Amino acid sequence: MYDVAEIRREFPILGREVNGKPLVYLDNAATSQKPRRVIDALTEHYEQHNANIKRGVHRLAEESTAAYEEAREKVARFIGAADATGLVFTRGTTESINLVAYAWGRKNLREGDEIVLTESEHHSNLVPWQIATQATGARLRFIPVRDDGTLDLNEAERLIGPKTKLVACIHASNVLATVNTVGRLAEMAHENGALMLVDGAQSAPHLPVDVQELGCDFFAASGHKMLGPTGVGFLWGQPEILEEMDPFLGGGEMIREVHLYHSTWNDIPHKFEAGTMNVAQAIGLGAAVDYLEDLGMESVREHEQRLGEYAYRRLSEVEDVTIYGPEDGRTGILSFNLPEVHPHDLSQLLDEEGIAIRSGHHCCQPLIRRLGVAATSRASFYLYNTEEEVDAFVAAVTRAREFFGAFA
Ligand code: PMP
Secondary structure, X not given: OOOHHHHHHOOHHHHOEEOOEEOEEOEOXXXXXOOHHHHHHHHHHHHHHOOOOOOOXXXXXXXXXXXXXXXXXXXXXXXXXXXXXXXXXXXXXXXXXXXXXXXXXXHHOOOOOEEEEEOOOOHHHOHHHHHHHHHHOOEEEEEOEOOOOOEOHHHHHHHOOOOEEXXXXXXXXXXXXXXXXXXXXXXXXXXXXXXXXXXXXXXXXXXXXXXXXXXXXXXXXXXXXXXXXOOOEEEEEOHHHHHHOOOOOOOOOOEEEEOOOOXXXXXXXXXXXXXXXXXXXXXXXXXXXXXHHHHOHHHHHHHHHHXXXXXXXXXXXXXXXXXXXXXXXXXXXXEEEEOOEOHHHHHHHHXXXXXXXXXXXXXXXXXXXXXXXXXXXXXXXXXXXXXXXXXXXXXXXXHHHHHHHOOO
16 A cells, blocks of 8 residues: 555655745656655664775675675666676766766767667757767767657657667656657667667656666666665666776776786776765665665556646646646656746745746756747656645646736
8 A cells, every 4th residue: 555644754854844834845857855764774874884895804894895786786676687787886877878978989989870869868868979979970860759749759760770879768758757668769779780778867766667678778867866865876788788898987996907008897887886986875775776666666656647647637727838748658747838937937936835846948958949948847746745735736836827927
C-alpha cells in the first residue's frame, strides 16, 4: 500500500514553511528532496567510516571502500545491468555524457560521421556533442519533435543510416513529460552499426529502468534527482565498449602503472574514476536506491502517473492555459503558459504562497524555440506530492491569472 502521508514524514524538509505557508515543492525535475535515510547515510559515513577509498589498508579505508563498491552494485542492480563493471560514478548526467563525448567521441568520430540527436535534448545532451563534432569534423542531425511532443519516428528511420555512429536521446523529457521509445531508437542505431546513448536524468528517478531491455549502450543519470545527494551520478556503459575507450580524466586511481613518459590504465570502471571521488555522496546514492526499491519503482510510477493525470486535468480547467507535451503516457511534469502572465512573474507569485515551481527555458533552448515561446512555467511532481498540493497549485495559478488578467 502506497502511503503518501507516511512517505512525506520521512522527508524532513517537507515539514517546513515558506512565507508562512506549508511548502509545496513542485520543482522536482530540477532536484528532488532527500529522505532521512539518505541524510543519515551521509552522517553515518562521516561520523563512523570516513577515509579515502582504495588506497589505504587500515580499517576505515576498508570500510569506506566496501561501502562505495556496495553502492556501485546497488545502482547497477537498480538499472538492470548484468553486473557493476560497467557502472562508473560521475558528478551527474552532464559529466557522464561529456565522458562519452570526449573519451568515445574523440577516438571514434571522423569527418563524414554523424551523431543523431533530437530537437528535445537538454543542453547536457547537446553541447558535449557540438564540442565533439567540432573537434572531429563529424556532424549533428536532429530527429524532429512533433506538435504533440512525441518524436517523429519516420524521420528517425530516414536520419539514422550508415553514416550514423551514435544516437543520443532523452528517455523522458524535462519539459514535455514525454517518455520516448528509446528501445526503438536503439534498434535503429544497432541496425546501422551505431551506438545508443540514453539520457536517463528524468527517467531513472521516476520509471522502472532496465538497460538490458532498453538495449542501449550508454545510460546516464543524476543522483540528486532520485533522492540522492548532489555531486554524484553515474554512467553505465556496455563493458566491452568502455574497455575500448580511452580515459576521460587522468590522475590517481585510474592508472595501473605510471612512468615518466607514459602510463597504463586501470580496469573498468576505475579507469574512468580519476582522483578522489565523491565517496560519501555515492554511498548516499546507494541509500536512495534502497529507499526507491523498498517503495518499488512500479508503485512510484503509478503514483506519479495518477497525480500527473489529475494535475493535467485540473490545470486544463484554467482559462486560456496552454499545456505542452502529449496527453497520454506522461511523466509528472507540467509545462504550461498563460497569456498575459510571464512565467517568472507566475513563479514569484506562487512563491509568496509557498509553492515552488520553475520558469524559463529549462536548459532546452532549442526545444523552447520549437514551441514558439520564450519560456514556460513548469510544475514537476515526485513520489511525495499529493492531490491537495495539486489543488493548492491550481488555485494559486487561477488567482494569478485573474490578478494579471485585470491589468491586461
Ligand atoms: N538531462 C536532462 C533531461 C535533465 O533534466 C537534466 C537536469 N535538468 C540533465 C540532463 C542534467 O543533469 P545534471 O545537471 O544533474 O548533470
